[in-house]
Amino acid sequence: MKLFNQFTRTGLGLTAALTLGLAGCNVAEDADSPMADGGPMTEESQEMSPEDPMATEPGQGMDHGQDPAMSGEAMGDPMDGQGMHMAAMYLGPADDEFELRFLDAMIIHHEGAIDMAEEALEKSEREEVRQLSQEIIESQEDEIAQMEQWRDEWHADAPEERQMYDAQMSQTVEMDETTKSAMQMDMELGGADEDFDLRYINAMIAHHEGALDMARQAMENSDEPELQAFAQTVIETQTAEIQEMLALRDSWYMGADG
Template identity: 55%
Template structure:
């Protein structure tokens, strides 16, 4: 997996698409003000309006794959707020997986997919709740809005609403037809791969045993699920 940190942006999963500017939302501006209480470097309005990349995360290409590029995932330096950025990114990313898994429970007829979806929901909802507890305990003054690291500018900033959505990587998987499971697999594999990229970075940069343990659990569990989905894709669709 290409884990290059040469990014325009931080930990969004950027597709190979032209850049598109995204503007500051009221919630993001509030987070900027809150950031001052914990020593975050604040961002001017024009900074928040810089190009964040057009994610186009809700589309699957003609081959059935999402075409995500994990090369530009970067949570920033191993500083005092690295774990905050990891938590904020992974909570959103997990929620996107939960959303797609819930859709699979509604639309898939295969017991294997149903079981996988239930496992994803159970594991990732538990991890979301745990990360929320850590966030409140470790960063009580951080505010409610998730933050990110802007690699090009070299400092943290609040996520815009678009960035929150892009970090989730969730999408409408379409009707409950004969190829629903293929679309689910082709969406969930790159989604899991994005989680692996962030977990590997956390193993390298976080000093907290709790984050290290969670990152290793994500690597172990989601790699197994990726391998299983690839096997299903081959067995069921010859791909």
Template identity: 50%
Template sequence: MRRLQRKNNFFRITFLVFTATTLGLLTSCSLIQNKTDSHQMSSHGDEMADHSMSMNLGPSDAQFDLRFIDAMILHHEGAVNMAKEALQKSKRPEIQQLAQDIIKAQQKEIAQLQQWRKSWYPDAGEKPVAYSDSMRHTMSMSKKQIKSMRMDMDLGAADAKFDHRFINAMIPHHEGALVMAQEALNDSKRPEIQKLSQEIISSQQKEIEQMKQWRQSWYQAS
């Protein structure tokens, strides 16, 4: 847990970077190892993120859990999208199994989060919300913010480097979920959110460590 807390500030900054820079720029930094691979990633250079809201969850107020729910649903959807792509393109049984585990676990959590949202916030409306640092209150997410929160992207062709790109994408994606889950542990008062956050931290931290081991073994990279 101490290790996770040391990462907390870094990944809060990562979410801010997502709202202040292009998704394509961050994608190229986190996923693309050289210029040869860059053409395989989708180009989003002309899509600037909205500056009015950061992707942090905001203060521990009456809408904190709503913001957590909306953020985590979108974030899980992005992970599921990448896992489905891995099922189609990866040849390694290890990646195939991990992808299946991600889809199963996170689709279940999405359904639970959606149920809580409907029950706890019946008047919230359909649009996901986030905290606006500039306005100092909860506001609807823009399309660009929704895309940023999902962090889903085209991982490229089913070539020899696909698994490397998948791992390099899923590790920071999982780490983003850990940051939000840790924030919920600190700020949510609901035992349901506390329990889910603990489960996210436990399961995704294990998957991160596994992916790092594979990366070291398969690509001699840390």
């Protein structure tokens, strides 16, 4: 339990830009990457509001390894050795298909959050965790239904398959299974042991950060008033849930030395 003694909240921030157009869903880090030539994810677009509990200084890198609570031991290697998708999810430029890509990405992302929340209902014995998880399920199921409706109304001619932005081809393409998994941020939360709630909270905070990143892109790139309002609601709701989870984590695990 000593690894829970110190928490660095900024360690939960998203640290690397994920280029979702690559077939292998590779992280863009080298000079030849499509994201390296003055890529779209600028400091301005990534900067968080002062109210955001995960906010950092613009351009400040956040080291995943600095947070003991997010270590492989505490998380139980949730990505089966691949590491968590601590990445900004780039949805492409402000073109005619941005809203389609946003809706498809956020729907899948919400489905991942619902899966984790349902697992928490099965495994957690804490009422606070169970209540929060139920609220996440209900709110995000409603939001999925709304996004599906907008997709049908705004993009009636779009393919049935989920769409994404291919950064190498600079165009919208069908989302492959690897990218769907990355969008969901699928995580193995482990068994119903004494540290399940810690793993769940850490994973859900990271998952919410992915939603916040995409919502900020919608605020910047979409001219659709309804989508702007929706993105603002996502930011407000999930920021509040992050604050709640941080408070619960601090209350239950700060100073634990057993």
